[in-house]
Amino acid sequence: MTRGRGIRRSAALAVALGLGLSGSLVAGPAGADEKEGPSVRWGTCPEDVAAEAAPVVLECGTVPVPKDYADPDGGRIELMISRLASTDPDKRRGTLMLNPGGPGGSGLSQPAFLANRGIPSEVLDTYDVIGMDTRGIGRSAPVACGFTPEGPYFANIPPYAVDDAAVTARAKVVKKVAEQCAxxxxxxxxxxxxTANTARDLDRIRAALGEERTSxxxxxYGTALGAAYASMFPERSDHIVLDxxxxxxxxxxxxxxxxxxxxxxxxxxxxxxAAARHDSYGLGRTSAEVRRTYFTLAERLDEKPVDGFDGGMLRQITFSFLFKEVQYSKLAQLWQTMKSGGDAKGLRTLGARSGPADQGDGTADTPPSxxxxxxxxxxxxCNDVKWPTSVDTYRKGVAEDRARYPMFGAAAANILPCAFWPYARAEKPVAIDDDGPRNILLVQNLRDVPTPHVGGKLLRQKFADRSRLVSVDDSGHGVYVYGDNPCALNTTTRYLVDGKMPKTDAFCPAG
Structure with missing residues (x-):
């Protein structure tokens, strides 16, 4: 694998914001619905899922759902789900469904991932923890447009547009991508x-599990799915945590x-x-110097890529490696290598060590995934919402955000295949319903790359009195269990186990 390909795959899998069955797994009847009662028969999980979950042992099963809810008799797809069952019937409250994000993240092994990472045992006693591959993912009617790490579309985040012409050039690429998917x-x-159909799937799974409500x-992205479920089925939602x-x-x-x-x-x-470690990495003695190093490296690589590694890829990798502090050392090493004009051998070695395993999402490092x-x-x-179709709209947005957010604005505002998506939107996005039980706990770090704090504030405003927001003085993507803030951990655990919602919005200082 060349360094360029290694970096491209690392970036793609880092931001893609992660299979045959054994004989004992039997799906429920194809026509099962809520009136017929539970329809999931649990059995052994596929070998790769079981291996990833070890030493935790999960059970797996399937639930049939309509491919098209507008035509429920027009064909079905099978969704695979997993279960880490409560072993304390006196404490068991019900089910806790999980979603790791994406859209596009596999969640079959997520119950085991959280257990292995140290989710409090009271949560595991209180719930049967349910993971799943949602529709289209993994073992649930998987879809594939034919993307490869070497192709023009290798990451969910568009490449950085260095100028106006780059947006126009990218438009031609993503138009072909949309056509390829169709x-x-x-x-x-x-x-x-x-998202609406996936929320409907969650309710079918709830019914198949024989539960009146689900947590x-x-x-x-799992927060969007959870917000949709709590809005579409408010009385069937129990304890909802959106992180x-x-x-x-x-x-x-x-x-x-x-x-x-x-x-x-x-x-x-x-x-x-990095500034505190300047003697080791040489990236700058102050924060301002480190920031200047970023722009110097990116602009140099824009003009003269090294071994297929250009400025856009440096920006993409920096974006993904800011997700967690544990990745800072590898990001600093990458910058150090590029700053010193690292040779191809060194770049390839670093690329091989910069894979998605660092993300902790269980995503397999394979092109099919x-x-x-x-x-x-x-x-x-692209299906959820109507996207602008004019390339000029994206050119204008890129120019605005290049000035407003110079580090990454010209990437995040760049054009997506959604501008040319060939499918008509079937329904409007799910509207937030603030008329329902007060059962939505929002948890948000103050500093988070893909989901900045304003996302929690926006959802808090939309759910109004149904919700409470816990703001955490921390940096990184993912708070509960993924982070290390005791206040956030305790507040969320109390809510999941005892239903104790903060009376007002809360603030958790740095741990």
């Missing part, structure tokens, strides 16, 4: 991949452009970290 959609699944813990919020029930152009705001707000944490994740991201994002 050409490869042989089973007609792509137009039915929406939900969603991260990143690292994008601000609505869908990801739209404004949400994408906020990624650049997240970079500007989060980068100072890395800059301080990359293809599947990118395809689902596009389908859901």
């Amino acid at each position: 050409e490869r959609d042989k089973d007609g699944v792509l137009p039915h991949l929406t 939900f813990l969603g991260y990143s 690292s919020n994008i601000g609505d029930t869908h990801l739209d152009r404004d949400g994408m452009r906020r990624f650049a705001l997240g970079v500007e707000q989060t980068f100072p944490d890395f800059a301080r970290w 990359l293809d599947n994740q990118l395809s689902v991201f596009l389908a859901v994002t």
Whole structure:
């Protein structure tokens, strides 16, 4: 693998914001509905899921759902779900469904991931924890547009547009990408991949599990899914925790452009970290010097790429490696290598060590997984909301954000295949419903690259008195269990276990 290909795959899988069955798994009857009662028969999970979950042992099963809810008799797809069952019947409250984000993240092993990472045992006693591959992902009617790490579309975040001409050039690429997705959609699944349909799937899963209500813990895009479920089925929602919020029930152009705001707000944490280690990495003795190093390196690579590694890729990798402080050392090493004009051998070695395992999302580092994740991201994002179709609109937005957010604005505002998406939108985005139980806990770091703090504030305003917002003085993507703030951990655990919602919005100081 060349350094360029290694970096491209690392970036793609980092931001793609992660299979045959054994004989004991039997799906419920194809016509099962809520009146017929539970229909999931649990069995052994596929070998790769079981291996990823170890030492935790999960059970797996399938639930049939309509491919098209507007035509419920027009064909079904099978969704695979997993379960880490409560072993304390006296404490068991019900089910806690999970979503790791994306759209496009596989969640089958997520119950085990959280257990292995140290989620409090009271939560595991209180719930059967349910993971899943949502429609289109992994083992749930997977879709694929045919993307590869070497192709022109290798990441969910558009490349940085160095000038106006770059937006025009990118428009030609993404137009072909949209056409390619339509050409490869042989089973007609792509137009039915929406947040609303996935929320309907959650309710079918709830019914198949025999539960009157379900709790939900969603991260990143999972907050949009959880917000949609709580709005569409308010009386069937129990304890809802939305962690690292994008601000609505869908990801739209404004949400994408906020990624650049997240970079500007989060980068100072890395800059301080690197400045304190200047003697080791040589990136600058102050935060301001580290920031200047970023622009110097990016602009130099714009003019003269090294081993296929250009300024846009440096910006993309920096974006993804700001997700967690644990990745700062690898980001500093990358910058150091580029600053010294690293040779191809050194770059290839670094690329091999900069893979998605660092993200902690269980995503497999294989092209089929990359293809599947990118395809689902596009389908859901493009289907959920109407996107501008004029290239001039994107050129204007890129110019605005290049000036407003110079670190990453010209990437986050760049044009997506959604501008040329060939499928008509089937329904409007799910509207937030603030008329329902007060059962939505929003948890948000003050500094977060893909979901800046404003996302939590937006959702808090929309849900009004149904919600409470816990703001955490921390940096990174993911708070509950993923982070290390005791106040946030305790507040969220109390709510999940005992239903104790903060009386007012809360602030958790740095841990």
